Amino acid sequence: MKRIEVTNPASLDNLKVYERDRPKPGAGDLLVRVRATSLNFHDYLVATGVLPVAAGRVPMSDGVGEVVEVGSGVTAYKPGDRVLGTFFPNWQDGLPVAEKVSAMAGDHVDGFASEYVVMPARTFTAVPSHLNDFEAATLPCAGLTAWHALFVEGDLKPGDTVLVQGTGGVSIFALQFAKMTGATVIALSSSEPKLERLKQMGAAHVINYKTTPEWGRQVREVTAGRGVDHVVEVVGGDLGQSVQACRTGGSVYLIGLVSRKPLQLMGGALITGNKRVIGFTVGSRAEQQDMVRAIETAKMKPVVDKVFPLEELGQAFRHQEAQAHFGKICVSCST
Amino acid sequence: MKRIEVTNPASLDNLKVYERDRPKPGAGDLLVRVRATSLNFHDYLVATGVLPVAAGRVPMSDGVGEVVEVGSGVTAYKPGDRVLGTFFPNWQDGLPVAEKVSAMAGDHVDGFASEYVVMPARTFTAVPSHLNDFEAATLPCAGLTAWHALFVEGDLKPGDTVLVQGTGGVSIFALQFAKMTGATVIALSSSEPKLERLKQMGAAHVINYKTTPEWGRQVREVTAGRGVDHVVEVVGGDLGQSVQACRTGGSVYLIGLVSRKPLQLMGGALITGNKRVIGFTVGSRAEQQDMVRAIETAKMKPVVDKVFPLEELGQAFRHQEAQAHFGKICVSCST
């Protein structure tokens, strides 16, 4: 079988396909024929060597596929079942503690850039039945990150207002989950065609942050001075506009650091505004089960930007680097 | 001006219209021209004398109208504003405590069966702008009861499953709020035409509880054995089927007692199923503000069954007694 392994140090030019023996499932494991994976910022940091991993590590935290064989003691799955991987193999449930969030697929343990994988059965969940493999592959990292922000940290309810930034995977999922819940969405982008598309997806207000760098004030205006209940922050760096856009008592969910600068914010704005900045990474398997149920109920469709074959994972990351995508970039792992 | 006052003892035959002087707003008050009210089970208990109130009490807890004059110190409203009354004039916010829930409009203090009312400005909220007066009048008691169950006690999220019983006001609101949030609804009725209409409103499964008295088991079946997350209980009495229909860890919101019998349930089912029975009455003004925002965002339309003139409030209650309605029965208070 084919799989990709990273070198140490890693680089996009070194993402090569190797021919390896197909692994066998041990007790409690599944052998899964991987159909698709999708690209996340965390994968990019691994693939480019910014986050160093062991040489030979199979990258990519997202994965969807079909069960080929089950190890001894596995009763929850059978050959032929479609299964969805999870970002944290050890975060099954409950609150995050250090032991649960210390291992990530495609980083500390092997990920899904492979025709076949063997992983513990407890690290998989069901797949929404109406989704094709590429759509489903977008869920474990980007989908669950948006879900965890809005429903685990955020307790989103109808009538709330959510601010999303840009058109990356998490932001689009946040928009879709918010719309699914009867909430109002305000979306930022620097591209007018993308703003147009965000409107078509249901954003009530769109703001071009390039032409309106003081967008915090504009968010205040379109919310009648109240501010938004939830800010899904993927940029980091100077949080001034986000904190201003947030209502008294609201929350900024810190999930991305596109700017790569240290956070900067005025403590006084948090204190007098009763605001909070909540950092987190993805979520638990139990939360993924809830998300899968919700997506299936609403027949929600993730937005797939483009699909690359496994051999072109490097090009896929170059496409991600170019920041021209809308939604998720996917990779076909087997056919 | 005209208003209805109850006698002591009260009865539907004694619900008469009296001519009274229009009251004047004191400090902090609003004088409101009432446009509409709607009927709730609590109003029925007052109007029939089951819940005795002071002679001369103006009944009806729901009310929507237009501000005619504001008392000194009122800055939040001005003449011409549409306003919505609240069920508990003293439950502004926060958790219920005895002081907050001891006075109900149309029971311990005068209600809205009147052309004009004077009440403290702090007991009103905004009205969803897309609703006519009859639609809006359904919100303070039945709407907020369903809202409080699902969003305050229940933390409803997309993908959850909600069981609703019958086609009274609270049940229909619960169905609509659940659909608005991307949840699945299972609905009960004893009437096939009503079941058909519940399906058209979005119920994924409907069950005729007359022909399927063991409906708890059927709810289990249509939920793949899991049970529902939320039961909106309006019947009371023997809770056996409701508790069986509820999933492990789920909740039964006790909001109505149509059966008028003491509750009966097996403690063991609650204990081994980690289930809870949560009683409550309506909700706070702050919750009503959240609900108004949600209804406005989703452009949700309450279901009005029939409208009566103020003079025919007694007939309106007879119509309610007949149990043939679907949604809310309303009354026009002024034109």
Add this chain to the structure above:
Amino acid sequence: MKRIEVTNPASLDNLKVYERDRPKPGAGDLLVRVRATSLNFHDYLVATGVLPVAAGRVPMSDGVGEVVEVGSGVTAYKPGDRVLGTFFPNWQDGLPVAEKVSAMAGDHVDGFASEYVVMPARTFTAVPSHLNDFEAATLPCAGLTAWHALFVEGDLKPGDTVLVQGTGGVSIFALQFAKMTGATVIALSSSEPKLERLKQMGAAHVINYKTTPEWGRQVREVTAGRGVDHVVEVVGGDLGQSVQACRTGGSVYLIGLVSRKPLQLMGGALITGNKRVIGFTVGSRAEQQDMVRAIETAKMKPVVDKVFPLEELGQAFRHQEAQAHFGKICVSCST
């Protein structure tokens, strides 16, 4: 090694000690030399055949002991470590769902009435270091039940008031946890000497429910009309007094059914009082870890009533039946 196995049907007269081979730990398992177990109502139902279990089942859900050998892959424990068993081997963390709460130690899987046990390492936690084996053995069922009521369902905080019923294990733990948290305790018993002892343990008010059958009213009086925030209900049956004793917005935690009658309560009291009845069974391993930390911090000492040797498990249950104990009855499993 010695162990007790139940017959089918079970009875206290048939609780006999058998000589069996010492088991070997498989992958992920611990071999534990059990030092002590303690008696719970659930064990009593198993031992008397009220809850039928497979013939040969080793009873008793509580267990504390010393690790003798670890199976392959176990890194969290080493030989010599003291370990505490858990009531639900599959409820590691998070909310209760059917899969987690379907297997109980000493019921669906073998329990701790044995000199040695082999169980998965993930089903154990640390032991508070200041407790002897009998004290520690009281924690997994009775201790965690009281903890889950007050801190997981109940969010107990200083200044709250807790009502406890009688002097069984859960009630005494609830009293101790409440005192540890700066809360006020009101305690019921039918025995004056026990009431005296409850006072010495810190109960602010004690009520003899035999001489004051209308104790709900008296609880109201000693709380200046407010009622208690938390009722730890171990009796079941007619909940009228408990519901009356509970404040507006308060909770009744249903954890025991000493009365064995169906629950009876007036729905109206729940509805107008915004009260809830919350059923549950014990709690998760993660909660047990929190409880162990709390007990260790406060140097809290569980109350051990009497210790029996393993061979006298039947007599121990007779002692429990007699209802003369105060705190927990324990059994020595090895020396």
Add this chain to the structure above:
Amino acid sequence: MKRIEVTNPASLDNLKVYERDRPKPGAGDLLVRVRATSLNFHDYLVATGVLPVAAGRVPMSDGVGEVVEVGSGVTAYKPGDRVLGTFFPNWQDGLPVAEKVSAMAGDHVDGFASEYVVMPARTFTAVPSHLNDFEAATLPCAGLTAWHALFVEGDLKPGDTVLVQGTGGVSIFALQFAKMTGATVIALSSSEPKLERLKQMGAAHVINYKTTPEWGRQVREVTAGRGVDHVVEVVGGDLGQSVQACRTGGSVYLIGLVSRKPLQLMGGALITGNKRVIGFTVGSRAEQQDMVRAIETAKMKPVVDKVFPLEELGQAFRHQEAQAHFGKICVSCST
């Protein structure tokens, strides 16, 4: 009667006592003979002109006194009652929203540096009966800030670990509330005598942040690598050590900005550690009622550093400036 009014611009040298007519209570008001107030950082900012207020404003947000006369319609209090003021006259209950937190006593409305005050009855609560006036005067701002952090934002429970910084009012209250709840406290100071006193008050570990500037690492060490559950942050500026000291999934409550520098922190530490920074100001009247009940139950005694007469309010602030105090600085307003 005597009262202090600030000039505009304000300065400590201009804090003078004026002779004014005693005010009269209007409808819903109380006339209170103020016994004591205490100093907070917010008062200092007002008194020094950093936070500009209207000329003639009576400063000081804390106040305790005796009801002299009640306005019409007031039933909750009677002459002779001891009452405690609240920081936010409009934050009665529920979550903070802009309208509730926009007016602070001693800033946007007159405060308590006066022999008598007239304020709405709804802005007062009961006083813990075991406290003298100076002890009680410390509660509305500093006490409630610590309470809100630990019990409203933080859900403190026995066995948790709390980090407190320095020996100002909020930090000492946080230590006392944590001890009251069976939690472990780690305390920082730059003074060895103060560290000794913090130990005597129950801190399990003390760290001199001057001699151990990398105290985040040391907090990790004394918590066996886990970190603390709760950081009560009163310094602001560079949050690096606080975030490091905080466990995975823990919270930093941002309540003070002694450093006056913008917050600086690495977003990656929040994201990978699932940590949050929660800003807020004091709390609601309902929370103050809970706190009063808790303090009364535990017979907890606030720490009063020194008492000044009203005429020496300026000197009192100089004493605060010198940072040599331990606990709260109080002022006697009448005798």
